[in-house]
Amino acid sequence: MNRAEKAALQLRAVDVLRMLKETRTYEELAETTGLPAGDLNRYVNGHVLPGTDRAREVVEELGREALAGELDARIRVDDEGYVDNSETVFDQSFLDLVAPVVANGFDFGRPDVVLTAATDGITLAASLASYYGTRCAYAKKSKETAVEEFIEARERLQSGIELTYYLPAGAIDAGESVLVVDDLIRSGETQELLLDIVDAADAEVAGVFALIAAGDDGIERAREQTDAPVGSLTSV
Numbered sequence: 001m002n003r004a005e006k007a008a009l010q011l012r013a014v015d016v017l018r019m020l021k022e023t024r025t026y027e028e029l030a031e032t033t034g035l036p037a038g039d040l041n042r043y044v045n046g047h048v049l050p051g052t053d054r055a056r057e058v059v060e061e062l063g064r065e066a067l068a069g070e071l072d073a074r075i076r077v078d079d080e081g082y083v084d085n086s087e088t089v090f091d092q093s094f095l096d097l098v099a100p101v102v103a104n105g106f107d108f109g110r111p112d113v114v115l116t117a118a119t120d121g122i123t124l125a126a127s128l129a130s131y132y133g134t135r136c137a138y139a140k141k142s143k144e145t146a147v148e149e150f151i152e153a154r155e156r157l158q159s160g161i162e163l164t165y166y167l168p169a170g171a172i173d174a175g176e177s178v179l180v181v182d183d184l185i186r187s188g189e190t191q192e193l194l195l196d197i198v199d200a201a202d203a204e205v206a207g208v209f210a211l212i213a214a215g216d217d218g219i220e221r222a223r224e225q226t227d228a229p230v231g232s233l234t235s236v
């Protein structure tokens, strides 16, 4: 890890601690983290940065658990099992905290492109792409007027409706590594279409990630389609 990477990790740990501090006293934060309250106070106030080992623990272990807890608190599930996660996908700052935890906590290789499906996956994909310093692309259910060539993926859904996703052909180049992400995975149909697009582009799958897995079907379906790591931050 070079000096800039160390500094970035230390700053991300401070971001995670600040988020946790919003709903905790320093004593409670000390209990959650196992770190001394005095040190935490200095980190949260920006007087001192946590060392690399501590920073890594905060971001990778504590961060993942804490963010999953925060995510759970933001999810609303209605009587029919439909998930409302607008509190999460509309909060770009929260997703900016999620990105490093996802990138460090799962075994995804560094992608060239983070790919999602419009609409709700876009803010997560943007945070991850920004974290990795790579491009973000999203497939849409309709064709953009001025674009001439598309990569298309079509599927007949369980409901019987036929769904096509379109991605401008230049968005992914052959041989590139693509991390496929979405806010939610339920049946896995959307992820399957995105994986088909990666395949049609002759690109490689770096991984499949969803913030929320509604049941196991979608995750299992994605695992059948790729050997790359597949995971979610939480499940309902």
Ligand SMILES: O=P(O)(O)OC[C@H]1O[C@H](OP(=O)(O)OP(=O)(O)O)[C@H](O)[C@@H]1O
Pocket (backbone or CB within 6 Å): 117, 118, 119, 120, 121, 182, 183, 184, 185, 186, 187, 188, 189, 190, 191, 218
């Ligand atoms: O695993 P699946 O069963 O395919 O479900 C997951 C998809 O459903 C939602 O999108 P939706 O199609 O509702 O479009 P939206 O993002 O525009 O709301 C969600 O954002 C995922 O893309």
